[in-house]
Amino acid sequence: MVFWGQNKPEEENKPSSPNTTDQSSVETLSDDYQKLIKTKGRSPAIDLAIKLSDLLLEHAVRERTSDIHIEMQGSNLRVRFRVDGILQDMLITPKSVDIPLTQRLRVLAGFDPEPPKSFRNEEGRFQKMISNRAIQIRVSSFPTVNGEKLVLRVLDRQGLGMDIEQLGMNKDTLTVIKKLIRNPYGIFFITGSTGSGKTTSLYALLKNISTPMINIITLEDPVEYRLEGINQSQISQKTGFTWAEGLRTVLRQDPDVIMVGEIRDYETAEISLRSALTGHLLFTTIHTINAPSIIERLFEMGVPPFLIASSMLGAMSQRLVRNVCPHCAQKAAPPSETVVNEFVKNMDSIEAKLVSEMILKPGANYKVEKGCPKCRNTGYLGRTGIFELMLMNEEIRKQVLEHSPTDIIKRTAIVKGKMKTLLMDGIDKARDGITTLSEVIRVTATMV
Ligand SMILES: [Zn+2]
Numbered sequence: 317m318v319f320w321g322q323n324k325p326e327e328e329n330k331p332s333s334p335n336t337t338d339q340s341s342v343e344t345l346s347d348d349y350q351k352l353i354k355t356k357g358r359s360p361a362i363d364l365a366i367k368l369s370d371l372l373l374e375h376a377v378r379e380r381t382s383d384i385h386i387e388m389q390g391s392n393l394r395v396r397f398r399v400d401g402i403l404q405d406m407l408i409t410p411k412s413v414d415i416p417l418t419q420r421l422r423v424l425a426g427f428d429p430e431p432p433k434s435f436r437n438e439e440g441r442f443q444k445m446i447s448n449r450a451i452q453i454r455v456s457s458f459p460t461v462n463g464e465k466l467v468l469r470v471l472d473r474q475g476l477g478m479d480i481e482q483l484g485m486n487k488d489t490l491t492v493i494k495k496l497i498r499n500p501y502g503i504f505f506i507t508g509s510t511g512s513g514k515t516t517s518l519y520a521l522l523k524n525i526s527t528p529m530i531n532i533i534t535l536e537d538p539v540e541y542r543l544e545g546i547n548q549s550q551i552s553q554k555t556g557f558t559w560a561e562g563l564r565t566v567l568r569q570d571p572d573v574i575m576v577g578e579i580r581d582y583e584t585a586e587i588s589l590r591s592a593l594t595g596h597l598l599f600t601t602i603h604t605i606n607a608p609s610i611i612e613r614l615f616e617m618g619v620p621p622f623l624i625a626s627s628m629l630g631a632m633s634q635r636l637v638r639n640v641c642p643h644c645a646q647k648a649a650p651p652s653e654t655v656v657n658e659f660v661k662n663m664d665s666i667e668a669k670l671v672s673e674m675i676l677k678p679g680a681n682y683k684v685e686k687g688c689p690k691c692r693n694t695g696y697l698g699r700t701g702i703f704e705l706m707l708m709n710e711e712i713r714k715q716v717l718e719h720s721p722t723d724i725i726k727r728t729a730i731v732k733g734k735m736k737t738l739l740m741d742g743i744d745k746a747r748d749g750i751t752t753l754s755e756v757i758r759v760t761a762t763m764v
């Protein structure tokens with residue numbers, strides 16, 4: 317939505333290039349690559365490939381990259397990093413000076429050095445020590461008409477060990493959620509798209525309540541991070557250790573708290589909600605666009621309304637927004653009333669009123685992104701969570717029993733439950749100058 321960027325000074329519109337690091341003391345992948353190329357001819361090509369793949373991974377980890385894309389583009393080899401959810405060009409180099417980088421990565425992944433002649437699904441893994449940390453890399457190969465494309469997923473588990481206080485929840489949400497997860501029984505849902513930080517939140521909740529006095533068991537696919545003092549278990553469809561089967565087994569293990577990685581089918585939902593009624597506390601994730609629509613999703617699976625109404629403690633939806641770079645962010649005026657009215661015009665009337673009041677209320681410290689070497693000219697550095705926490709209450713319980721649609725339940729949660737939607741929590745963070753309004757809107761656009 318372009319009009320949110322109205323306060324942007326002219327010079328910020330210049331395109332960012334992977335080579336514009338003039339004021340930076342930090343060397344880019346591109347700089348390091350140029351140095352490496354100068355030694356060409358003095359060392360065998362394979363040595364250069366080993367060095368280049370090491371450089372690639374070091375830069376990726378240093379710059380908090382989640383995925384490395386290596387692709388052929390005409391006569392060029394192009395390397396892009398996904399940082400804070402956005403892809404950025406890191407290196408574009410002619411294929412003619414080719415260092416056998418893809419072959420090297422293919423060998424590391426356990427593939428043949430050359431891609432297969434006809435399509436075959438190739439997926440591999442390897443581990444590398446970078447800055448004294450063991451980093452797992454998952455490699456996937458894909459045949460495009462231009463040649464092979466490799467995507468390397470960097471599985472740096474460090475972020476998964478966060479405490480609940482580090483997730484980005486505001487004080488009120490944090491207080492409520494800490495109380496909620498100390499209920500002796502009931503079920504709590506987390507929803508959010510892939511990469512929204514759901515797993516990090518689930519782990520943080522478990523860490524927060526973990527004591528030697530309770531038995532915590534998890535069912536996960538995959539187990540992404542080892543938590544001390546918690547019994548984690550890996551689901552395996554192949555061997556028949558399915559979500560439902562796993563859950564039945566867990567229930568014979570005298571559990572207090574159970575974490576079910578994901579609820580996708582009726583059977584798992586039914587067992588989960590029933591065990592939440594019989595003295596167990598459950599945490600789980602479910603795939604929906606916001607917290608209130610979890611109820612609708614459970615209806616669709618065939619879960620009876622009374623079971624939802626009596627077992628559900630609440631639900632949380634989340635997303636990650638990029639933090640505006642503290643080194644270069646500029647002050648911004650709030651958007652005009654006309655702009656805000658246009659933005660909220662398709663929302664539910666109550667929500668529209670709340671949202672426009674929140675945006676226009678005086679006293680905000682709005683920021684707009686600029687761009688500097690420290691943030692690689694993107695204007696953003698790091699990410700934080702935005703949260704929508706819906707608590708079960710008498711009104712919502714009644715509406716669940718009446719099989720009410722999502723928009724009615726959402727309205728009740730906002731009016732009676734004082735629920736802040738993802739957008740509202742995002743606006744708070746934009747008002748505090750943590751992120752920008754345009755970023756909040758980009759991330760929550762699909763929910764409005
Ligand atoms: Zn910056």
